Amino acid sequence: MQLEEINKARYRKCLNRVIVACIIVLVVGSLSISQLLIMLFPNESGSHFFWNLLGVVLTCICIGWVLNKYRTHQAMTEVVYVWELKQTLNRINRKMPKLKAAANEGNIDALQTIHFCYAGSRQLWQLxxxxxxxxxxxxxxxxxxxxxxxxxxxxxxKDFKEEVLAQF
Known part of the structure; x- marks a missing residue:
């Protein structure tokens, strides 16, 4: 992964749209599915917890599928980039104690990886x-x-290569 320049305004606009759309779909979808299930399979005790839970789970699966399907869409470019950057930084941060120990011994890959982590974190925090x-x-x-x-x-x-994380 390489760091890219991101238009902050466009990123925030797209992220807000994705969040709002996901919330609306989650509310409408989970309520619709659970109500349909309750109608089809009524329970005399009045407890519909599992139908409601199933509605939420099925809607979350659908949202995940749609987000994954449209991750290459032009409007999702910045959002997907930030998502992937966060995943990469999480992988690096999990190995940070070993990376710092190797960096103190002069390991070039560790030094470059830590530098990438700091640069990526700076970019995320500014966004x-x-x-x-x-x-x-x-x-x-x-x-x-x-x-x-x-x-x-x-x-x-730019010298960071994600494959080097395997050695730490």
């Missing part, structure tokens, strides 16, 4: 207007830059 922890990120980036200088490594987020 979501979550700048509270930017100062902490700047400190961590300075420490990483110091390590890179110590081991004579030039950091570039």
């Amino acid at each position: 979501d207007d979550n700048t509270i922890t930017m100062d902490e990120l700047a400190i961590q980036q300075a420490e990483l830059d110091s390590l890179a200088k110590q081991f004579n490594v030039e950091l570039n987020s």
